[in-house]
Amino acid sequence: MPNLQGKVALVTGGSSGIGLATAKRFVEEGAFVYITARRQTELDKAVLLIGRNVAAVRGDVSNLADLDRLYTKIASEKGKIDILFGGAGIVDPQPLAETTEESFDKLFAINTRALAFTVKKALPLLNDGGAIIVITSIAENKGIPGFTAYSASKAAVRSFVRTWTAELKDRRIRVNAISPGPIDTPIFEQQAPTKEGADQARAQFAAAVPFGRLGRPEEIASAASFLASDEASFIAGVDLPVDGGMSAI
Amino acid sequence: MLFTVQKSLPFLNNGASVILTSTIASLRGFPGRSAYAASKTALRSYARTWTMELKDRGIRVNTITPGPCDTPLIDAEVNSPEEAAAVRAKHAANIPLGRMARPEEIAAAMLFLASEDSSFVAGSELLVDGGMCSV
Numbered sequence: 331m332p333n334l335q336g337k338v339a340l341v342t343g344g345s346s347g348i349g350l351a352t353a354k355r356f357v358e359e360g361a362f363v364y365i366t367a368r369r370q371t372e373l374d375k376a377v378l379l380i381g382r383n384v385a386a387v388r389g390d391v392s393n394l395a396d397l398d399r400l401y402t403k404i405a406s407e408k409g410k411i412d413i414l415f416g417g418a419g420i421v422d423p424q425p426l427a428e429t430t431e432e433s434f435d436k437l438f439a440i441n442t443r444a445l446a447f448t449v450k451k452a453l454p455l456l457n458d459g460g461a462i463i464v465i466t467s468i469a470e471n472k473g474i475p476g477f478t479a480y481s482a483s484k485a486a487v488r489s490f491v492r493t494w495t496a497e498l499k500d501r502r503i504r505v506n507a508i509s510p511g512p513i514d515t516p517i518f519e520q521q522a523p524t525k526e527g528a529d530q531a532r533a534q535f536a537a538a539v540p541f542g543r544l545g546r547p548e549e550i551a552s553a554a555s556f557l558a559s560d561e562a563s564f565i566a567g568v569d570l571p572v573d574g575g576m577s578a579i
Numbered sequence: 580m581l582f583t584v585q586k587s588l589p590f591l592n593n594g595a596s597v598i599l600t601s602t603i604a605s606l607r608g609f610p611g612r613s614a615y616a617a618s619k620t621a622l623r624s625y626a627r628t629w630t631m632e633l634k635d636r637g638i639r640v641n642t643i644t645p646g647p648c649d650t651p652l653i654d655a656e657v658n659s660p661e662e663a664a665a666v667r668a669k670h671a672a673n674i675p676l677g678r679m680a681r682p683e684e685i686a687a688a689m690l691f692l693a694s695e696d697s698s699f700v701a702g703s704e705l706l707v708d709g710g711m712c713s714v
Contacts, residue, residue: 491713495675499675499677500677504676540630541634552696556696561690562688562691564646564680564681564688566713572699574699574701575631575701578630578702
């Protein structure tokens with residue numbers, strides 16, 4: 331079983347969905363986890379749910395001053411990070427014919443640009459031999475109508491993983507991606523104006539998965555826990571699909 | 580490999596995990612390895628096909644792709660410790676993590692694919708190669 335005893339982890343997007351499940355699993359494996367997200371109310375709920383060995387820092391990963399504040403706090407309290415999990419991300423489906431500049435810029439600002447600066451600013455704090463895990467998406471390798479900017483923003487993240495693997499090799503920092511298929515999280519509510527719409531989207535995506543169901547956020551968390559641990563000590567630069575077989579079809 | 584898995588089907592529990600061992604030779608051109616590389620690339624295809632055939636039984640089929648691994652086979656294939664060290668150094672030079680895999684590291688990745696921690700991982704390829712084929 332993966333063991334993260336004594337490790338310090340940062341999980342962005344840690345108040346909900348995949349990020350929350352991952353933070354919870356990291357704590358169960360013995361890590362101390364910092365979670366960051368934009369809304370204090372959601373962070374407070376997440377801290378209660380996780381229960382121990384967790385600290386929440388409110389902030390927006392696309393704001394560089396917020397990142398500086400976050401890392402200053404971690405540096406003063408723990409001095410170092412062993413694991414960085416980039417869970418902050420958004421979707422905003424728009425067909426190309428209706429794509430707005432605002433939507434395009436927002437997707438790249440959070441999914442791509444913010445991730446690059448989240449990792450950049452973590453580098454002085456990251457221990458050599460540490461692990462960086464980012465979230466791409468099955469969308470990066472598929473043509474899904476409505477996902478022009480989202481898919482491209484995630485394909486860029488897969489590219490980051492290759493570059494950073496090469497750049498950080500002398501520090502033995504392993505950089506890997508998990509590519510989720512459709513996962514049952516509140517991101518469906520983000521994309522639909524009504525509950526019925528969200529549930530319909532869930533059903534549609536589940537039908538596209540060979541396993542016939544959405545993934546659970548815990549199933550991404552368990553893959554993240556593996557990649558973060560010494561069990562994955564020779565795994566670097568990969569993009570691991572966790573998608574119930576969806577990328578096989 | 581095909582018949583190994585075929586004949587195991589009546590004995591596999593629903594929800595079982597099938598792990599096919601491939602090689603980085605299936606991802607890169609290594610002179611002298613035509614048939615080996617092609618035969619191992621076929622396994623990646625098997626993983627996709629069998630994922631679709633066995634999904635109703637919840638059986639996960641994945642491929643693991645190890646990079647160069649430090650085993651006694653290296654010493655067995657050369658004539659001196661110096662030659663063995665040279666072979667190891669040559670492999671390490673191509674690997675971002677700067678060394679070959681330990682067999683335990685391949686085993687740990689297999690354990691992940693065998694366990695419930697990979698319950699939503701199906702039809703995929705897990706590269707355990709120190710970053711070699713990703714850069």
